[in-house]
Every structure is written in C-alpha cells, then in structure tokens.
Amino acid sequence: xxxxxVVGRLSxxxxxxxxxxxxxxxxxYSHQLAAMAGFTAVQxxxxxxxxxxxxxxxxxxxxxxxxxxxxxxxxxxxxxxxALVGIGNLGKAILAYFAGRRPNLRIVAAFDKDPCKVNxxxxxxxxxxxxxxxxxxxxxxxxxxxxxVPAAAAQGAAEALVRAGVHGLLNFAPMKVRVPPNVxxxxxxxxxxxxKVAYFARQGVSGKEDRK
Amino acid sequence: xxxxxVVGRLSxxxxxxxxxxxxxxxxxYSHQLAAMAGFTAVQxxxxxxxxxxxxxxxxxxxxxxxxxxxxxxxxxxxxxxxALVGIGNLGKAILAYFAGRRPNLRIVAAFDKDPCKVNxxxxxxxxxxxxxxxxxxxxxxxxxxxxxVPAAAAQGAAEALVRAGVHGLLNFAPMKVRVPPNVxxxxxxxxxxxxKVAYFARQGVSGKEDRK
DNA sequence: TAGATTGTTAATCGATTAACAATC
DNA sequence: TAGATTGTTAATCGATTAACAATC
Numbered sequence: 001x002x003x004x005x006v007v008g009r010l011s012x013x014x015x016x017x018x019x020x021x022x023x024x025x026x027x028x029y030s031h032q033l034a035a036m037a038g039f040t041a042v043q044x045x046x047x048x049x050x051x052x053x054x055x056x057x058x059x060x061x062x063x064x065x066x067x068x069x070x071x072x073x074x075x076x077x078x079x080x081x082x083a084l085v086g087i088g089n090l091g092k093a094i095l096a097y098f099a100g101r102r103p104n105l106r107i108v109a110a111f112d113k114d115p116c117k118v119n120x121x122x123x124x125x126x127x128x129x130x131x132x133x134x135x136x137x138x139x140x141x142x143x144x145x146x147x148x149v150p151a152a153a154a155q156g157a158a159e160a161l162v163r164a165g166v167h168g169l170l171n172f173a174p175m176k177v178r179v180p181p182n183v184x185x186x187x188x189x190x191x192x193x194x195x196k197v198a199y200f201a202r203q204g205v206s207g208k209e210d211r212k
Numbered sequence: 213x214x215x216x217x218v219v220g221r222l223s224x225x226x227x228x229x230x231x232x233x234x235x236x237x238x239x240x241y242s243h244q245l246a247a248m249a250g251f252t253a254v255q256x257x258x259x260x261x262x263x264x265x266x267x268x269x270x271x272x273x274x275x276x277x278x279x280x281x282x283x284x285x286x287x288x289x290x291x292x293x294x295a296l297v298g299i300g301n302l303g304k305a306i307l308a309y310f311a312g313r314r315p316n317l318r319i320v321a322a323f324d325k326d327p328c329k330v331n332x333x334x335x336x337x338x339x340x341x342x343x344x345x346x347x348x349x350x351x352x353x354x355x356x357x358x359x360x361v362p363a364a365a366a367q368g369a370a371e372a373l374v375r376a377g378v379h380g381l382l383n384f385a386p387m388k389v390r391v392p393p394n395v396x397x398x399x400x401x402x403x404x405x406x407x408k409v410a411y412f413a414r415q416g417v418s419g420k421e422d423r424k
Numbered sequence: 425t426a427g428a429t430t431g432t433t434a435a436t437c438g439a440t441t442a443a444c445a446a447t448c
Numbered sequence: 449t450a451g452a453t454t455g456t457t458a459a460t461c462g463a464t465t466a467a468c469a470a471t472c
Contacts, residue, residue: 189220
C-alpha cells in the first residue's frame with residue numbers, strides 16, 4: 001500500500017519535472033530534484049522506485065521517461081472527472097483555479113442547494129441543483145468530490161457525494177466529515193493552517209527542523 | 213517545542229468547542245471531543261495538557277474555561293495582522309473567506325504587482341502595490357503572510373514578505389519556497405491534494421487506516 | 425465506596441535518515 | 449579504472465497507541 005505522503009510527493013516531483021522539461025533539461029539527479037521539491041535525495045529515490053522507473057548511476061533519471069512513468073502511476077487511464085459542491089466565493093475560485101489546468105483531472109460538475117446559483121456554466125463547469133447529483137455523477141462516472149460548503153453543511157455534502165458513488169473527497173470546510181472506511185478524505189483547512197502559521201510566526205520559530 | 217500537529221489540532225478543538233458552547237454545553241469528556249474532532253481521546257488529553265488546563269475525572273473539561281485556555285495559548289494578545297500577496301481569483305476568495313471571521317487574526321493588507329488591482333478595498337482589506345509592502349507591514353506590525361500568486365512568482369513573493377519582516381507564510385502556490393530557518397511555512401497545495409484524492413479514489417482505498 | 429475519566433509512562437508503529445554495496 | 453550516483457538495508461527519530469496508577 002502506497003502512503004498518501006508518497007503520492008503527494010510524486011505529484012510535486014511531476015510539476016518540478018515539467019518545469020525542467022520546458023527548459024529543455026534531459027537528465028536529472030535525485031539530489032537536484034530533491035533540492036527543487038524541498039525533500040531529501042533519499043526520499044526522492046525511494047519515491048521514484050515506487051513508479052517503477054530506474055535511474056542510472058551515470059546519467060541519473062531521464063526527465064521524459066520519468067514523467068511518463070509518474071503519469072502512468074498517478075493518472076487515471078481515460079481521465080477522471082471531479083464534482084464540486086458549494087458554489088460560493090471559494091467554490092468559484094477553485095473552479096477558476098483548476099479550469100483548463102489538467103485535462104486529465106477536470107471539475108466537470110458543480111452543485112449547490114441554492115436555485116439561483118445553478119443551471120449555468122462557470123469556468124467551463126456545468127452547475128446543477130443538488131437533486132441531480134446522483135444522476136449526473138453516475139452518468140459521468142465521477143468518483144472524486146470537492147466540498148466547499150460552510151462547516152454546518154459539510155457532513156451532508158459528504159454523505160450526498162458518497163451516496164452518489166464518490167470514493168475520494170477534498171474537504172475545504174473547517175469541519176471533519178465522517179465517511180465509510182473505503183472513502184479517502186483530504187482536509188484542506190485554511191483556518192487551521194493560518195492559525196498554525198500565526199502561532200509559529202509569533203513564537204519566531206519554524207516548528208520544523210531547519211531546511212538548511 | 214510544541215509540534216505543528218498539536219497546534220493544528222488545538223485549532224480544531226477550539227472550533228468544536230465553540231459549537232458546543234453555542235449549544236449551551238458546559239462540560240465535555242475527551243472521548244466526546246475526540247469523536248467530534250476526528251482524533252483519539254488520548255491525543256485530545258495530551259494536547260489539552262499543553263495549554264495548561266486540567267480536566268477532572270468526574271466532570272471532564274469545562275467548555276468555557278477550556279476555550280479560554282486555548283485562546284490564551286493560540287492567540288496573539290493584541291490581535292495579529294496578516295498580509296496577502298496576489299489579488300487574483302484565489303486571493304479574493306480568501307479575502308472573502310476570512311473577512312470578519314476572526315477579529316484576532318485579520319487580513320489587513322493585500323498586495324499585487326498589477327497596478328489595476330490595487331488602491332482599493334476588497335472585503336474590508338486595503339490593496340497596495342508591491343512597492344509599499346515594507347512600509348505597510350512595518351507600520352501595521354504584520355508578521356504573517358499569505359501567498360496566492362502563480363507558481364512562478366511564489367519565491368519572489370516569499371522573499372519580499374520575509375524582507376518586510378514576516379515570520380510565517382501560508383503558501384497556496386503549487387511550488388515550494390525557500391526561506392530562512394526562522395520562518396515557518398505551511399503549504400496549502402490544492403493541486404497535490406486533489407491528485408492524492410483522485411489517486412486513492414481510483415484505487416478504491418482510503419490510504420489511511422479506517423476511521424472506525 | 426465504586427466507577428469512569430484523567431494524567432503519565434511504556435510499547436508500538438511508521439517514516440525519515442544514515443550507511444553501504446552495487447552499478448554504470 | 450576511479451568516482452559519483454543509484455538501490456537497499458539497518459539505525460534513528462518522532463508520533464501514535466496501549467497500559468495503568470491517580471483522581472474526583
């Protein structure tokens with residue numbers, strides 16, 4: 001079983017490698033990738049072994065082939081649709097943020113309980129009333145959901161998404177949601193993160209070991 | 213040295229406790245708080261010891277006094293100002309999200325290099341050109357920064373904020389920033405989080421142990 | 425008192441780091 | 449070959465979990 005941490009780092013390596021590829025770089029060593037991604041060389045080498053592509057002691061890793069290996073590991077073969085619940089300020093910003101960024105992982109449907117916010121297209125994403133969720137998600141084979149509703153509505157949104165067949169949730173609401181054990185939840189809690197930063201800024205220390 | 217994890221959990225406990233207080237609940241046991249916050253009772257008890265307030269075996273924790281202890285631990289005495297760099301879709305959504313939410317931790321200044329986006333007020337926050345950052349931050353004694361610029365501009369934004377005296381950064385850009393060791397950085401990388409969720413949704417497993 | 429909960433120590437678990445032989 | 453890097457195993461570190469005496 002691959003840990004969530006490794007998957008997250010692979011996602012970061014890919015972005016760094018994309019930048020290198022754009023610059024015409026053909027080979028890269030683990031310590032270079034480590035410095036750019038903010039991890040250690042040993043972590044990088046161990047993570048890259050997971051995707052099943054080996055480097056060479058003389059040339060390091062070939063950028064092109066490594067990117068292809070990561071792509072095969074991370075991406076769904078035919079692309080993956082994502083649903084978003086909660087078309088408020090944050091929801092709309094996230095629709096804009098992901099619009100056209102990664103064709104393989106697109107937000108293809110958004111939902112809101114407010115009738116005034118649905119039945120239109122925002123940043124290329126169709127907006128539907130909550131009642132149509134099961135139907136739309138089944139029809140588009142969507143298995144990933146993003147929750148951008150207020151805290152009080154988060155649990156309900158999560159349950160609706162899970163009922164509609166979603167197996168992964170990205171939760172922006174400042175509240176933990178309870179889901180069946182086979183559903184993966186990532187919490188992206190901006191309030192907690194900001195309070196953490198504020199605490200350590202006030203203490204004048206980093207809360208982690210130095211990053212050299 | 214308190215770990216960033218503990219500080220983050222305290223922030224969550226506070227929100228759960230606020231909800232309980234609003235419901236008129238006066239006492240709470242560690243296992244109740246644990247269930248609501250999504251952690252274990254032992255974690256809750258250990259974390260609460262950090263803030264220096266002891267519970268009682270018979271009544272558990274008093275909600276009012278516990279909230280006060282957490283507040284004293286987490287919050288800056290006179291309130292803490294926050295600066296935001298990058299007034300795009302995401303930046304504006306974050307200004308709206310935090311507006312009026314926590315008087316003690318307010319975004320009081322926003323910056324952008326685009327002259328069209330500055331010299332106005334968005335969700336109660338004054339917007340300035342980048343050139344005025346050092347001056348504004350010093351005058352308002354701001355030590356916390358939020359980065360919502362594109363990936364390519366993140367390092368520059370981080371350096372400008374650090375030069376202006378910031379000791380903590382909340383980084384939304386999908387790129388690691390390098391900072392001096394005494395600056396605390398929290399990365400809030402939506403792209404990585406979404407890719408993690410998509411990966412585990414596709415595998416049909418949670419990537420963590422069951423949450424019971 | 426009896427009993428559930430708290431505070432605290434010991435054991436477990438997992439991830440990171442260090443060390444080193446294998447490789448080109 | 450010499451040398452830097454890779455892949456892999458062992459040691460370290462930190463956090464979580466389990467166990468239990470102390471408490472009201």
